[in-house]
Amino acid sequence: MSIDWITVLAQIANFLVLLWLLKRFLYRPILDGIDAREAEIAKRMADAELAQQEAKAAERQYIKQRAQLVSEQDALLEKALQATEKKRDGLLSDARTQLQQEQQNWRKYLEHERQAFNQRLQQTGADALLRLTRKALHDLADEHLEDAIVRHIGQRLKPIAAELVQAAAGSQQAQVTTRDALPAATQALLQKEVQQWLPDVTLSFATDPQQSPGVIMQVGGAQVAWTTDSYMDELAELLTQHTSSVAAVHLTADGR
Amino acid sequence: MQLTPDQTVVFTLGQWQVNATIVNTWIVMILLAGISMLVTRNLRADKAPGRWRSALELIVTMIQGQIEEVTRSSARHVLYFAGTLFLFIAASNVLTVIPGFVPPTSSLSTTVALTLSVLVAIPLFGIAKGGVRQYLRKFIEPSMIMLPFNIIGEFSRGVSLAIRLYGNVMSGVVIAAILLSIAPFFFPVVMDMLGLLTGFIQAYIFAILATVYISSAMADPPLDTSDKDK
Numbered sequence: 001m002s003i004d005w006i007t008v009l010a011q012i013a014n015f016l017v018l019l020w021l022l023k024r025f026l027y028r029p030i031l032d033g034i035d036a037r038e039a040e041i042a043k044r045m046a047d048a049e050l051a052q053q054e055a056k057a058a059e060r061q062y063i064k065q066r067a068q069l070v071s072e073q074d075a076l077l078e079k080a081l082q083a084t085e086k087k088r089d090g091l092l093s094d095a096r097t098q099l100q101q102e103q104q105n106w107r108k109y110l111e112h113e114r115q116a117f118n119q120r121l122q123q124t125g126a127d128a129l130l131r132l133t134r135k136a137l138h139d140l141a142d143e144h145l146e147d148a149i150v151r152h153i154g155q156r157l158k159p160i161a162a163e164l165v166q167a168a169a170g171s172q173q174a175q176v177t178t179r180d181a182l183p184a185a186t187q188a189l190l191q192k193e194v195q196q197w198l199p200d201v202t203l204s205f206a207t208d209p210q211q212s213p214g215v216i217m218q219v220g221g222a223q224v225a226w227t228t229d230s231y232m233d234e235l236a237e238l239l240t241q242h243t244s245s246v247a248a249v250h251l252t253a254d255g256r
Numbered sequence: 257m258q259l260t261p262d263q264t265v266v267f268t269l270g271q272w273q274v275n276a277t278i279v280n281t282w283i284v285m286i287l288l289a290g291i292s293m294l295v296t297r298n299l300r301a302d303k304a305p306g307r308w309r310s311a312l313e314l315i316v317t318m319i320q321g322q323i324e325e326v327t328r329s330s331a332r333h334v335l336y337f338a339g340t341l342f343l344f345i346a347a348s349n350v351l352t353v354i355p356g357f358v359p360p361t362s363s364l365s366t367t368v369a370l371t372l373s374v375l376v377a378i379p380l381f382g383i384a385k386g387g388v389r390q391y392l393r394k395f396i397e398p399s400m401i402m403l404p405f406n407i408i409g410e411f412s413r414g415v416s417l418a419i420r421l422y423g424n425v426m427s428g429v430v431i432a433a434i435l436l437s438i439a440p441f442f443f444p445v446v447m448d449m450l451g452l453l454t455g456f457i458q459a460y461i462f463a464i465l466a467t468v469y470i471s472s473a474m475a476d477p478p479l480d481t482s483d484k485d486k
């Protein structure tokens with residue numbers, strides 16, 4: 001057992017060389033490779049974590065957007081419902097307005113028809129009344145209606161003679177208007193009756209088809225009338241009351 | 257019978273006789289460095305490690321793990337030093353299975369060289385870690401009286417390292433040679449198997465002891481209790 005110091009020095013040198021070689025070709029590459037791989041794994045883990053976080057964020061965004069869409073859908077639905085209700089109310093209002101207008105038009109038409117009917121009825125009634133009166137006077141008393149009226153005028157002028165004279169104010173002409181032309185005898189009779197109270201007045205006769213049966217005399221600023229208008233008014237009032245009650249019954253029956 | 261390969265001269269360079277210890281050391285060095293170069297020549301981080309690279313990674317990480325257990329730190333310089341000690345001794349001892357190969361660790365010159373390397377490395381690592389003052393202060397701990405004992409202890413552990421490795425390896429080789437002459441077919445196989453085991457154990461013990469000595473040199477000094485009491 002001996003120590004060769006030259007060999008010891010050579011072995012120390014060999015050991016140092018081996019130390020450098022292994023450090024250069026073994027430890028550093030292996031450890032650096034391990035570190036790089038661990039760094040790569042850590043990076044991938046970080047990337048995966050980041051991707052997971054992004055996925056979670058995307059999921060949260062998706063849920064938020066879906067909730068927002070549902071909310072918007074509800075709002076649109078609510079808005080559409082409100083618009084529909086508004087449209088329905090408008091249509092109902094229009095229908096009610098139209099119905100009221102039609103009812104109003106119908107009432108106007110009914111009123112118009114009633115008035116036309118009354119007018120026709122009044123006209124027909126007046127004609128019938130006059131014809132019957134005339135016929136009755138002729139059949140029962142052998143007298144004309146116009147003659148009877150003229151005689152009656154004479155009696156009616158008596159209480160108002162003073163007023164007529166004053167109204168005539170010196171006028172010598174009076175206008176007598178009838179619906180049908182008076183017979184000459186009747187005209188002479190009327191002239192005679194008037195001259196009892198207005199001796200200076202001369203009568204002129206005229207016809208008016210629109211006038212009611214009877215006599216209207218215009219003296220200066222005064223007018224004296226003996227017509228069937230008052231009777232016709234009473235008849236019209238009776239007819240109006242009758243037709244109004246009938247229309248009311250009809251409207252009530254329609255309103256059921 | 258030659259007890260050490262130092263006595264076997266392989267060739268002569270001028271006046272320098274190159275013995276088997278040095279040549280066999282070169283063989284081990286070429287083997288270790290060659291394998292390392294071949295395996296680690298095209299390393300890429302994005303490429304999966306192959307079979308050989310995985311084996312080297314396993315060896316290196318095992319050594320690193322052992323060192324970290326001892327030193328409680330992951331200093332790469334300690335790994336380079338202690339790892340090289342382990343790999344060189346282990347490779348030398350494993351190569352005893354090759355007939356005619358005499359491991360360089362069976363030479364006292366080699367073990368002395370490795371021990372001297374360790375004895376030089378211990379203060380270097382200690383000084384690199386805490387400075388000269390802190391390293392030298394350990395020799396007078398716990399008191400000045402302990403200075404000669406600490407110096408003797410420092411050298412004696414170096415001597416024990418060298419003798420232990422040399423004795424174990426050399427004795428294994430010698431016993432194998434003796435048994436080979438007695439029973440040439442059976443005992444050498446058993447002795448080689450035992451030699452592999454003891455070779456690894458010796459390599460492990462040498463490297464671990466070196467690491468322990470280095471780590472003790474690098475350790476932080478104990479807290480001054482007198483200052484604390486104040």
